Amino acid sequence: MIELIQPLGFELFERIVVPDEQAEIATQLRKWVGMGIDLICTTGGTGVSERDVTPEATREVIQQEIPGMAEAMRAGSLEKTPFAMISRAVTGVAGRTLIINLPGNPKGVRETLEILLPVIPHTVEVLRGKGDPHEGGKHTEGQVGSHKDEHHH
Amino acid sequence: MIELIQPLGFELFERIVVPDEQAEIATQLRKWVGMGIDLICTTGGTGVSERDVTPEATREVIQQEIPGMAEAMRAGSLEKTPFAMISRAVTGVAGRTLIINLPGNPKGVRETLEILLPVIPHTVEVLRGKGDPHEGGKHTEGQVGSHKDEHHH
Amino acid sequence: MIELIQPLGFELFERIVVPDEQAEIATQLRKWVGMGIDLICTTGGTGVSERDVTPEATREVIQQEIPGMAEAMRAGSLEKTPFAMISRAVTGVAGRTLIINLPGNPKGVRETLEILLPVIPHTVEVLRGKGDPHEGGKHTEGQVGSHKDEHHH
Numbered sequence: 194m195i196e197l198i199q200p201l202g203f204e205l206f207e208r209i210v211v212p213d214e215q216a217e218i219a220t221q222l223r224k225w226v227g228m229g230i231d232l233i234c235t236t237g238g239t240g241v242s243e244r245d246v247t248p249e250a251t252r253e254v255i256q257q258e259i260p261g262m263a264e265a266m267r268a269g270s271l272e273k274t275p276f277a278m279i280s281r282a283v284t285g286v287a288g289r290t291l292i293i294n295l296p297g298n299p300k301g302v303r304e305t306l307e308i309l310l311p312v313i314p315h316t317v318e319v320l321r322g323k324g325d326p327h328e329g330g331k332h333t334e335g336q337v338g339s340h341k342d343e344h345h346h
Numbered sequence: 347m348i349e350l351i352q353p354l355g356f357e358l359f360e361r362i363v364v365p366d367e368q369a370e371i372a373t374q375l376r377k378w379v380g381m382g383i384d385l386i387c388t389t390g391g392t393g394v395s396e397r398d399v400t401p402e403a404t405r406e407v408i409q410q411e412i413p414g415m416a417e418a419m420r421a422g423s424l425e426k427t428p429f430a431m432i433s434r435a436v437t438g439v440a441g442r443t444l445i446i447n448l449p450g451n452p453k454g455v456r457e458t459l460e461i462l463l464p465v466i467p468h469t470v471e472v473l474r475g476k477g478d479p480h481e482g483g484k485h486t487e488g489q490v491g492s493h494k495d496e497h498h499h
Numbered sequence: 500m501i502e503l504i505q506p507l508g509f510e511l512f513e514r515i516v517v518p519d520e521q522a523e524i525a526t527q528l529r530k531w532v533g534m535g536i537d538l539i540c541t542t543g544g545t546g547v548s549e550r551d552v553t554p555e556a557t558r559e560v561i562q563q564e565i566p567g568m569a570e571a572m573r574a575g576s577l578e579k580t581p582f583a584m585i586s587r588a589v590t591g592v593a594g595r596t597l598i599i600n601l602p603g604n605p606k607g608v609r610e611t612l613e614i615l616l617p618v619i620p621h622t623v624e625v626l627r628g629k630g631d632p633h634e635g636g637k638h639t640e641g642q643v644g645s646h647k648d649e650h651h652h
Contacts, residue, residue, distance in 0.1 A: 241410060241439050241469060243476050249410075257547060257555075260413075260566075261573045261584035267414045268421060268574060275464040278414035286547050311581040316547060323549045394563060394592050394622060396629050402563075413566075420567040421574060428617040431567035 194234060194295070197306050198334055201314050206230055208336045213238055218250035218337055225335040226254060226287040231317045233290055234306070235337040237297030239282045247294050247337075248283045255285035255292060259316075262293065262309055269308040270301070284309075289320045347387060347448070350459050351487055354467050359383055359486030366391055371403035371490055378488040379407060379440040384470045386443055387459070388490040390450030392435045400447050400490075401436045408438030408445060412469075415446065415462055422461040423454070437462075442473045500540060500601070503612050504640055507620050512536055514642045519544055524556035524643055531641040532560060532593040537623045539596055540612070541643040543603030545588045553600050553643075554587045561591030561598060565622075568599065568615055575614040576607070590615075595626045 195205055207225075211217050218235070225233050238247030252258070262284035270277030282294035282305075293309065295302045348358055360378075364370050371388070378386050391400030405411070415437035423430030435447035435458075446462065448455045501511055513531075517523050524541070531539050544553030558564070568590035576583030588600035588611075599615065601608045 240472065241412060241444075242472050245410075257551075257587065259547060259585060259587055260569070261577075261586055263413070264417055264570055264573060265577060265581075265584040267417060268577075271414075271418060271421075275418075276468070278418040278462075279412060279465055279469055280414055281410065281412055291547075309584075312585055315582070316585055319546065319548050393625065394565060394597075395625050398563075416566070417570055420570060424567075424571060424574075428571075429621070431571040431615075432565060432618055432622055433567055434563065434565055 194236070194302050194306060194336070195334075197303065197310060198232070198234075198313075201310065203232060203334045206335050211337050213244040213246060215246040215250045215253070218247060219253045221337050222250065222254045222287065222292060226290045226292075228335075229288070230290050230335045231321070232313065233292045233335045233337065234295050235293070236295045236302055239280050239294050239296060241279060241281070245281070248281045251283040251285065251292055251294055255283070255287045258283065258285040260284070262312075266305040266308050270296075270305055273304065286320060289323045291316055291320060347389070347455050347459060347489070350456065350463060351385070351387075351466075354463065356385060356487045359488050361489045364490050366397040366399060368399040368403045368406070371400060372406045374490050375403065375407045375440065375445060379443045379445075381488075382441070383443050383486055383488045384474070385466065385487045386445045386490065387448050387487065388446070389448045389455055392433050392447050392449060394432060394434070398434070401434045404436040404438065404445055404447055408436070408440045411436065411438040413437070415465075419458040419461050423449075423458055426457065439473060442476045444469055444473060500542070500608050500612060500642070501640075503609065503616060504538070504540075504619075507616065509538060509640045512641050517643050519550040519552060521552040521556045521559070524553060525559045527643050528556065528560045528593065528598065532596045532598075534641075535594070536596050536641045537627070538619065538640045539598045539643065540601050540640065541599070542601045542608055545586050545600050545602060547585060547587070551587070554589045557589040557591065557598055557600055561589070561593045564589065564591040566590070568618075572611040572614050576611055579610065592626060595629045597622055597626060 211221050235247050238245050263282045266282060267277050267280055280296060284293050295305055364374050388400050391398050416435045419435060420430050420433055437446050448458055517527050541553050544551050569588045572588060573583050573586055590599050601611055
Protein backbone atom coordinates (compact mmCIF):
# COMPACT_ATOMS: atom_id res chain seq x y z
CA MET A 194 0.00 0.00 0.00
CA ILE A 195 2.77 2.40 1.01
CA GLU A 196 4.56 1.92 -2.33
CA LEU A 197 1.44 3.17 -4.07
CA ILE A 198 0.78 6.10 -1.77
CA GLN A 199 4.28 7.46 -1.22
CA PRO A 200 4.88 8.50 -4.86
CA LEU A 201 1.95 10.89 -4.41
CA GLY A 202 3.93 12.78 -1.78
CA PHE A 203 2.49 11.16 1.33
CA GLU A 204 4.57 9.78 4.12
CA LEU A 205 3.53 7.09 6.55
CA PHE A 206 2.61 8.53 9.93
CA GLU A 207 1.61 5.40 11.80
CA ARG A 208 0.45 1.87 11.16
CA ILE A 209 -1.58 0.21 13.84
CA VAL A 210 -3.33 -3.13 14.17
CA VAL A 211 -6.65 -2.91 15.93
CA PRO A 212 -8.90 -5.81 16.98
CA ASP A 213 -12.10 -6.37 15.00
CA GLU A 214 -14.15 -4.32 17.42
CA GLN A 215 -16.23 -1.43 16.16
CA ALA A 216 -15.54 0.74 19.21
CA GLU A 217 -11.78 0.21 19.08
CA ILE A 218 -11.59 0.91 15.36
CA ALA A 219 -13.71 4.05 15.72
CA THR A 220 -11.56 5.27 18.61
CA GLN A 221 -8.38 4.88 16.57
CA LEU A 222 -9.95 6.63 13.58
CA ARG A 223 -11.11 9.53 15.76
CA LYS A 224 -7.64 9.89 17.25
CA TRP A 225 -6.05 10.27 13.83
CA VAL A 226 -8.82 12.55 12.59
CA GLY A 227 -8.27 14.74 15.64
CA MET A 228 -4.58 14.99 14.74
CA GLY A 229 -5.43 16.30 11.28
CA ILE A 230 -4.00 13.29 9.42
CA ASP A 231 -4.65 13.62 5.66
CA LEU A 232 -5.52 10.06 4.77
CA ILE A 233 -6.47 6.96 6.70
CA CYS A 234 -6.58 3.63 4.89
CA THR A 235 -8.06 0.70 6.76
CA THR A 236 -7.61 -2.86 5.51
CA GLY A 237 -10.01 -5.73 5.98
CA GLY A 238 -13.18 -6.08 7.97
CA THR A 239 -15.48 -5.11 5.10
CA GLY A 240 -17.14 -8.49 4.50
CA VAL A 241 -20.38 -9.91 5.86
CA SER A 242 -19.14 -12.00 8.79
CA GLU A 243 -19.63 -11.04 12.40
CA ARG A 244 -16.12 -9.68 12.73
CA ASP A 245 -16.59 -7.36 9.77
CA VAL A 246 -17.37 -4.06 11.43
CA THR A 247 -14.96 -1.65 9.75
CA PRO A 248 -17.70 -0.02 7.61
CA GLU A 249 -19.83 0.55 10.69
CA ALA A 250 -16.90 2.02 12.62
CA THR A 251 -16.05 4.26 9.68
CA ARG A 252 -19.61 5.46 9.20
CA GLU A 253 -19.72 6.28 12.91
CA VAL A 254 -16.76 8.65 12.48
CA ILE A 255 -17.27 10.34 9.10
CA GLN A 256 -19.44 13.39 8.53
CA GLN A 257 -19.58 13.10 4.73
CA GLU A 258 -19.79 9.79 2.90
CA ILE A 259 -18.23 9.74 -0.59
CA PRO A 260 -20.19 6.82 -2.06
CA GLY A 261 -18.69 7.22 -5.53
CA MET A 262 -15.24 6.17 -4.37
CA ALA A 263 -16.54 2.92 -2.92
CA GLU A 264 -18.73 2.39 -6.00
CA ALA A 265 -15.72 2.91 -8.29
CA MET A 266 -13.63 0.52 -6.20
CA ARG A 267 -16.30 -2.16 -6.43
CA ALA A 268 -17.05 -1.59 -10.12
CA GLY A 269 -13.35 -1.74 -11.03
CA SER A 270 -12.80 -4.78 -8.86
CA LEU A 271 -15.88 -6.49 -10.27
CA GLU A 272 -14.11 -6.78 -13.61
CA LYS A 273 -11.69 -9.18 -11.91
CA THR A 274 -13.93 -11.00 -9.44
CA PRO A 275 -17.65 -11.14 -8.70
CA PHE A 276 -16.79 -11.19 -5.01
CA ALA A 277 -16.09 -7.46 -5.26
CA MET A 278 -19.81 -6.94 -4.83
CA ILE A 279 -19.71 -8.28 -1.27
CA SER A 280 -17.33 -5.55 -0.15
CA ARG A 281 -19.13 -3.12 2.11
CA ALA A 282 -16.22 -0.66 2.02
CA VAL A 283 -17.05 2.91 3.02
CA THR A 284 -15.22 6.03 1.87
CA GLY A 285 -15.75 9.42 3.39
CA VAL A 286 -14.51 12.48 5.19
CA ALA A 287 -14.14 13.09 8.92
CA GLY A 288 -12.98 16.59 9.75
CA ARG A 289 -10.23 17.18 7.22
CA THR A 290 -9.30 13.50 6.90
CA LEU A 291 -10.12 11.23 3.98
CA ILE A 292 -10.92 7.70 5.20
CA ILE A 293 -10.86 4.75 2.82
CA ASN A 294 -11.78 1.17 3.67
CA LEU A 295 -9.63 -1.22 1.65
CA PRO A 296 -10.04 -4.99 1.40
CA GLY A 297 -8.08 -7.36 3.60
CA ASN A 298 -5.91 -9.12 1.03
CA PRO A 299 -2.83 -7.38 -0.41
CA LYS A 300 -3.88 -8.02 -4.01
CA GLY A 301 -7.25 -6.43 -3.36
CA VAL A 302 -5.60 -3.50 -1.61
CA ARG A 303 -3.41 -2.83 -4.63
CA GLU A 304 -6.24 -3.20 -7.15
CA THR A 305 -8.72 -0.99 -5.38
CA LEU A 306 -6.21 1.62 -4.25
CA GLU A 307 -5.03 2.00 -7.85
CA ILE A 308 -8.57 2.96 -8.81
CA LEU A 309 -8.59 5.78 -6.27
CA LEU A 310 -5.03 7.08 -6.77
CA PRO A 311 -5.90 9.61 -9.50
CA VAL A 312 -8.25 11.51 -7.21
CA ILE A 313 -6.61 11.16 -3.79
CA PRO A 314 -4.17 14.11 -4.02
CA HIS A 315 -6.87 16.55 -5.19
CA THR A 316 -9.32 15.36 -2.57
CA VAL A 317 -6.77 15.73 0.21
CA GLU A 318 -5.88 19.19 -1.13
CA VAL A 319 -9.53 20.28 -0.94
CA LEU A 320 -9.85 18.89 2.56
CA ARG A 321 -6.74 20.78 3.72
CA GLY A 322 -8.49 23.95 2.68
CA LYS A 323 -11.21 23.36 5.23
CA GLY A 324 -11.30 25.69 8.21
CA ASP A 325 -9.88 23.83 11.14
CA PRO A 326 -9.02 24.15 14.80
CA HIS A 327 -5.55 22.79 14.04
CA GLU A 328 -2.92 24.76 12.21
CA GLY A 329 -1.89 23.39 8.80
CA GLY A 330 -2.49 19.84 7.60
CA LYS A 331 -0.01 17.12 8.29
CA HIS A 332 0.92 15.45 5.04
CA THR A 333 0.92 11.99 6.46
CA GLU A 334 -1.04 8.81 6.39
CA GLY A 335 -2.41 6.73 9.21
CA GLN A 336 -3.53 3.19 8.80
CA VAL A 337 -5.81 0.95 10.77
CA GLY A 338 -5.41 -2.72 10.06
CA SER A 339 -8.36 -4.67 11.25
CA HIS A 340 -6.85 -8.08 10.57
CA LYS A 341 -3.98 -8.93 12.84
CA ASP A 342 -2.13 -11.13 10.43
CA GLU A 343 -1.79 -8.60 7.67
CA HIS A 344 0.30 -5.97 9.37
CA HIS A 345 3.55 -5.51 11.22
CA HIS A 346 3.53 -3.35 14.27
CA MET B 347 -36.38 -17.73 -9.86
CA ILE B 348 -36.40 -21.18 -8.28
CA GLU B 349 -34.84 -22.74 -11.38
CA LEU B 350 -31.87 -20.43 -10.93
CA ILE B 351 -31.50 -20.91 -7.19
CA GLN B 352 -32.08 -24.65 -6.86
CA PRO B 353 -28.99 -25.72 -8.83
CA LEU B 354 -26.93 -23.97 -6.14
CA GLY B 355 -28.25 -26.46 -3.59
CA PHE B 356 -31.07 -24.40 -2.15
CA GLU B 357 -34.56 -25.69 -1.67
CA LEU B 358 -37.68 -23.57 -1.51
CA PHE B 359 -38.94 -23.21 2.03
CA GLU B 360 -41.94 -20.98 1.51
CA ARG B 361 -43.36 -18.54 -0.99
CA ILE B 362 -45.74 -15.93 0.32
CA VAL B 363 -47.55 -13.00 -1.23
CA VAL B 364 -47.69 -9.98 1.03
CA PRO B 365 -49.60 -6.73 0.42
CA ASP B 366 -47.57 -3.64 -0.47
CA GLU B 367 -47.42 -2.50 3.14
CA GLN B 368 -44.08 -1.78 4.75
CA ALA B 369 -45.11 -3.19 8.13
CA GLU B 370 -46.46 -6.44 6.68
CA ILE B 371 -43.41 -7.00 4.52
CA ALA B 372 -41.07 -6.30 7.43
CA THR B 373 -43.03 -8.67 9.68
CA GLN B 374 -42.75 -11.49 7.15
CA LEU B 375 -39.03 -10.83 6.65
CA ARG B 376 -38.42 -10.86 10.42
CA LYS B 377 -40.31 -14.14 10.76
CA TRP B 378 -38.07 -15.86 8.21
CA VAL B 379 -34.93 -14.25 9.64
CA GLY B 380 -35.91 -15.54 13.08
CA MET B 381 -36.21 -19.05 11.61
CA GLY B 382 -32.64 -18.89 10.32
CA ILE B 383 -33.60 -19.06 6.64
CA ASP B 384 -30.51 -18.71 4.44
CA LEU B 385 -31.85 -16.52 1.67
CA ILE B 386 -34.91 -14.34 1.19
CA CYS B 387 -35.65 -12.99 -2.27
CA THR B 388 -38.40 -10.40 -2.53
CA THR B 389 -39.87 -9.45 -5.89
CA GLY B 390 -41.31 -6.09 -6.84
CA GLY B 391 -42.00 -2.99 -4.83
CA THR B 392 -38.63 -1.34 -5.56
CA GLY B 393 -39.83 1.51 -7.79
CA VAL B 394 -40.75 5.07 -6.92
CA SER B 395 -44.54 4.86 -6.63
CA GLU B 396 -46.38 5.03 -3.34
CA ARG B 397 -46.81 1.28 -3.16
CA ASP B 398 -43.09 0.70 -3.55
CA VAL B 399 -41.99 0.14 0.03
CA THR B 400 -39.97 -3.07 -0.19
CA PRO B 401 -36.61 -1.27 0.15
CA GLU B 402 -37.84 0.55 3.25
CA ALA B 403 -39.17 -2.67 4.79
CA THR B 404 -35.89 -4.42 4.01
CA ARG B 405 -33.74 -1.65 5.45
CA GLU B 406 -35.86 -1.77 8.58
CA VAL B 407 -34.94 -5.44 9.07
CA ILE B 408 -31.29 -5.74 7.99
CA GLN B 409 -28.33 -4.98 10.22
CA GLN B 410 -25.73 -4.84 7.43
CA GLU B 411 -26.44 -3.39 4.02
CA ILE B 412 -24.41 -4.89 1.15
CA PRO B 413 -24.61 -1.98 -1.30
CA GLY B 414 -22.30 -3.62 -3.83
CA MET B 415 -24.83 -6.33 -4.66
CA ALA B 416 -27.53 -3.78 -5.48
CA GLU B 417 -24.99 -1.68 -7.39
CA ALA B 418 -23.90 -4.71 -9.43
CA MET B 419 -27.54 -5.61 -10.14
CA ARG B 420 -28.26 -2.10 -11.38
CA ALA B 421 -25.02 -1.76 -13.35
CA GLY B 422 -25.56 -5.11 -15.08
CA SER B 423 -29.20 -4.35 -15.75
CA LEU B 424 -28.33 -0.88 -17.04
CA GLU B 425 -26.63 -2.49 -20.04
CA LYS B 426 -30.08 -3.69 -21.09
CA THR B 427 -32.35 -0.87 -20.00
CA PRO B 428 -31.85 2.64 -18.59
CA PHE B 429 -34.80 1.98 -16.28
CA ALA B 430 -32.48 -0.15 -14.16
CA MET B 431 -31.36 3.07 -12.53
CA ILE B 432 -34.78 3.60 -10.96
CA SER B 433 -34.59 0.36 -9.00
CA ARG B 434 -34.17 1.12 -5.33
CA ALA B 435 -33.42 -2.54 -4.54
CA VAL B 436 -31.66 -3.16 -1.24
CA THR B 437 -29.41 -6.12 -0.44
CA GLY B 438 -28.21 -6.93 3.02
CA VAL B 439 -27.96 -9.23 5.99
CA ALA B 440 -30.38 -9.70 8.87
CA GLY B 441 -29.11 -12.12 11.49
CA ARG B 442 -27.74 -14.96 9.39
CA THR B 443 -30.09 -14.37 6.46
CA LEU B 444 -29.17 -12.79 3.14
CA ILE B 445 -32.03 -10.62 1.84
CA ILE B 446 -32.19 -9.59 -1.80
CA ASN B 447 -34.77 -7.28 -3.36
CA LEU B 448 -35.46 -8.37 -6.94
CA PRO B 449 -37.54 -6.50 -9.52
CA GLY B 450 -41.19 -7.28 -10.10
CA ASN B 451 -41.07 -8.64 -13.64
CA PRO B 452 -39.86 -12.21 -14.31
CA LYS B 453 -37.35 -11.10 -16.94
CA GLY B 454 -35.82 -8.61 -14.54
CA VAL B 455 -35.74 -11.25 -11.80
CA ARG B 456 -33.78 -13.61 -14.02
CA GLU B 457 -31.37 -10.95 -15.27
CA THR B 458 -30.52 -9.50 -11.89
CA LEU B 459 -30.43 -12.81 -10.04
CA GLU B 460 -27.96 -14.15 -12.58
CA ILE B 461 -25.62 -11.31 -11.67
CA LEU B 462 -25.67 -12.35 -8.02
CA LEU B 463 -25.57 -16.14 -8.45
CA PRO B 464 -21.75 -16.42 -8.43
CA VAL B 465 -21.50 -14.96 -4.94
CA ILE B 466 -24.67 -16.22 -3.24
CA PRO B 467 -23.37 -19.63 -2.08
CA HIS B 468 -20.20 -18.16 -0.56
CA THR B 469 -22.11 -15.35 1.14
CA VAL B 470 -24.63 -17.78 2.63
CA GLU B 471 -21.75 -20.00 3.78
CA VAL B 472 -20.12 -17.09 5.61
CA LEU B 473 -23.43 -16.13 7.20
CA ARG B 474 -23.99 -19.70 8.42
CA GLY B 475 -20.71 -19.39 10.30
CA LYS B 476 -22.15 -16.58 12.41
CA GLY B 477 -22.83 -17.36 16.06
CA ASP B 478 -26.53 -17.85 16.42
CA PRO B 479 -29.25 -18.67 18.92
CA HIS B 480 -30.59 -21.32 16.56
CA GLU B 481 -28.80 -24.59 15.93
CA GLY B 482 -27.52 -25.10 12.37
CA GLY B 483 -28.63 -23.18 9.31
CA LYS B 484 -31.60 -24.28 7.29
CA HIS B 485 -30.57 -24.57 3.68
CA THR B 486 -33.76 -23.14 2.36
CA GLU B 487 -35.11 -20.07 0.74
CA GLY B 488 -38.06 -17.91 1.67
CA GLN B 489 -39.65 -15.49 -0.71
CA VAL B 490 -41.79 -12.46 -0.23
CA GLY B 491 -43.71 -11.37 -3.26
CA SER B 492 -44.95 -7.86 -2.91
CA HIS B 493 -47.02 -7.89 -6.05
CA LYS B 494 -50.05 -10.11 -5.85
CA ASP B 495 -50.22 -10.99 -9.50
CA GLU B 496 -46.77 -12.44 -9.79
CA HIS B 497 -46.99 -15.37 -7.42
CA HIS B 498 -49.07 -18.44 -6.75
CA HIS B 499 -49.82 -19.25 -3.21
CA MET C 500 -29.65 22.39 -18.78
CA ILE C 501 -32.92 23.84 -19.98
CA GLU C 502 -32.13 22.94 -23.61
CA LEU C 503 -31.89 19.31 -22.53
CA ILE C 504 -34.98 19.27 -20.37
CA GLN C 505 -37.41 21.30 -22.46
CA PRO C 506 -37.58 18.83 -25.38
CA LEU C 507 -39.01 16.32 -22.88
CA GLY C 508 -42.02 18.58 -22.42
CA PHE C 509 -40.95 20.41 -19.28
CA GLU C 510 -41.04 24.13 -18.89
CA LEU C 511 -38.91 26.15 -16.53
CA PHE C 512 -40.86 27.26 -13.49
CA GLU C 513 -38.20 29.12 -11.57
CA ARG C 514 -34.44 29.40 -11.29
CA ILE C 515 -33.04 30.57 -8.01
CA VAL C 516 -29.55 31.01 -6.64
CA VAL C 517 -29.22 30.00 -3.03
CA PRO C 518 -26.17 30.45 -0.77
CA ASP C 519 -24.18 27.33 0.14
CA GLU C 520 -26.09 26.85 3.35
CA GLN C 521 -27.80 23.56 4.07
CA ALA C 522 -30.81 25.17 5.77
CA GLU C 523 -31.41 27.66 2.94
CA ILE C 524 -31.12 25.01 0.25
CA ALA C 525 -33.45 22.66 2.12
CA THR C 526 -35.97 25.47 2.63
CA GLN C 527 -36.03 26.25 -1.08
CA LEU C 528 -36.37 22.56 -1.98
CA ARG C 529 -39.26 22.14 0.45
CA LYS C 530 -41.02 25.18 -0.98
CA TRP C 531 -40.95 23.74 -4.50
CA VAL C 532 -41.87 20.26 -3.28
CA GLY C 533 -44.86 21.76 -1.50
CA MET C 534 -45.94 23.39 -4.75
CA GLY C 535 -45.97 20.03 -6.50
CA ILE C 536 -43.15 20.86 -8.93
CA ASP C 537 -42.25 17.81 -11.06
CA LEU C 538 -38.50 18.09 -11.16
CA ILE C 539 -35.88 20.01 -9.23
CA CYS C 540 -32.31 20.06 -10.53
CA THR C 541 -29.68 21.54 -8.27
CA THR C 542 -26.24 22.41 -9.57
CA GLY C 543 -23.00 22.38 -7.61
CA GLY C 544 -22.28 21.84 -3.96
CA THR C 545 -21.72 18.09 -4.27
CA GLY C 546 -17.98 17.98 -3.61
CA VAL C 547 -16.08 17.44 -0.37
CA SER C 548 -15.30 20.99 0.71
CA GLU C 549 -17.00 22.73 3.61
CA ARG C 550 -19.37 24.61 1.37
CA ASP C 551 -20.57 21.41 -0.29
CA VAL C 552 -23.81 20.71 1.53
CA THR C 553 -26.28 20.15 -1.31
CA PRO C 554 -26.38 16.35 -0.78
CA GLU C 555 -27.10 16.85 2.92
CA ALA C 556 -29.85 19.40 2.20
CA THR C 557 -31.35 17.06 -0.39
CA ARG C 558 -31.27 14.03 1.88
CA GLU C 559 -32.98 16.12 4.55
CA VAL C 560 -35.91 16.74 2.20
CA ILE C 561 -36.41 13.49 0.28
CA GLN C 562 -38.42 10.53 1.54
CA GLN C 563 -37.10 8.02 -0.99
CA GLU C 564 -33.52 7.97 -2.22
CA ILE C 565 -33.00 6.64 -5.77
CA PRO C 566 -29.36 5.59 -5.47
CA GLY C 567 -29.24 4.05 -8.94
CA MET C 568 -29.61 7.43 -10.65
CA ALA C 569 -26.62 8.86 -8.80
CA GLU C 570 -24.68 5.64 -9.40
CA ALA C 571 -25.44 5.80 -13.13
CA MET C 572 -24.42 9.46 -13.27
CA ARG C 573 -21.12 8.70 -11.59
CA ALA C 574 -20.43 5.53 -13.59
CA GLY C 575 -21.14 7.30 -16.88
CA SER C 576 -19.10 10.31 -15.86
CA LEU C 577 -16.26 8.11 -14.69
CA GLU C 578 -15.62 7.10 -18.29
CA LYS C 579 -14.60 10.71 -18.91
CA THR C 580 -12.90 11.70 -15.66
CA PRO C 581 -11.87 9.89 -12.48
CA PHE C 582 -13.07 12.92 -10.52
CA ALA C 583 -16.62 11.71 -11.10
CA MET C 584 -16.11 9.45 -8.11
CA ILE C 585 -15.86 12.43 -5.74
CA SER C 586 -19.38 13.59 -6.60
CA ARG C 587 -21.67 13.00 -3.66
CA ALA C 588 -24.77 13.80 -5.74
CA VAL C 589 -28.05 12.53 -4.33
CA THR C 590 -31.15 11.66 -6.35
CA GLY C 591 -34.50 11.00 -4.79
CA VAL C 592 -38.16 11.75 -4.33
CA ALA C 593 -39.82 14.24 -2.00
CA GLY C 594 -43.59 14.14 -2.14
CA ARG C 595 -44.27 13.95 -5.86
CA THR C 596 -41.08 15.77 -6.85
CA LEU C 597 -37.99 14.20 -8.37
CA ILE C 598 -34.85 15.91 -7.07
CA ILE C 599 -31.53 15.55 -8.86
CA ASN C 600 -28.20 16.97 -7.73
CA LEU C 601 -26.11 17.92 -10.75
CA PRO C 602 -22.46 19.01 -10.74
CA GLY C 603 -21.46 22.65 -10.70
CA ASN C 604 -19.80 22.98 -14.10
CA PRO C 605 -21.93 23.27 -17.25
CA LYS C 606 -20.08 20.46 -19.02
CA GLY C 607 -20.70 18.14 -16.10
CA VAL C 608 -24.34 19.19 -15.99
CA ARG C 609 -24.81 18.25 -19.62
CA GLU C 610 -22.95 14.95 -19.35
CA THR C 611 -24.72 13.70 -16.27
CA LEU C 612 -28.15 14.99 -17.21
CA GLU C 613 -27.89 13.17 -20.53
CA ILE C 614 -27.46 9.92 -18.64
CA LEU C 615 -30.72 10.48 -16.77
CA LEU C 616 -32.83 11.88 -19.62
CA PRO C 617 -34.17 8.50 -20.82
CA VAL C 618 -35.82 7.79 -17.49
CA ILE C 619 -36.89 11.25 -16.29
CA PRO C 620 -40.27 11.45 -18.11
CA HIS C 621 -41.37 8.00 -16.92
CA THR C 622 -40.25 8.69 -13.36
CA VAL C 623 -42.10 12.00 -13.26
CA GLU C 624 -45.19 10.29 -14.71
CA VAL C 625 -45.15 7.68 -11.94
CA LEU C 626 -44.72 10.38 -9.31
CA ARG C 627 -47.67 12.36 -10.69
CA GLY C 628 -49.78 9.30 -10.04
CA LYS C 629 -49.10 9.54 -6.33
CA GLY C 630 -51.98 10.56 -4.09
CA ASP C 631 -51.45 14.15 -3.12
CA PRO C 632 -52.97 17.02 -1.20
CA HIS C 633 -52.58 19.22 -4.26
CA GLU C 634 -54.71 18.80 -7.36
CA GLY C 635 -52.85 17.83 -10.53
CA GLY C 636 -49.09 18.01 -11.03
CA LYS C 637 -47.49 21.08 -12.46
CA HIS C 638 -45.39 20.15 -15.45
CA THR C 639 -42.59 22.49 -14.58
CA GLU C 640 -39.07 22.48 -13.31
CA GLY C 641 -37.51 24.38 -10.44
CA GLN C 642 -33.82 24.79 -10.03
CA VAL C 643 -31.61 25.55 -7.09
CA GLY C 644 -28.17 26.80 -7.96
CA SER C 645 -25.83 26.48 -5.08
CA HIS C 646 -22.99 28.33 -6.72
CA LYS C 647 -23.65 32.00 -7.27
CA ASP C 648 -21.54 32.39 -10.36
CA GLU C 649 -23.26 29.78 -12.42
CA HIS C 650 -26.73 31.20 -12.67
CA HIS C 651 -28.52 34.32 -13.70
CA HIS C 652 -31.35 35.51 -11.57
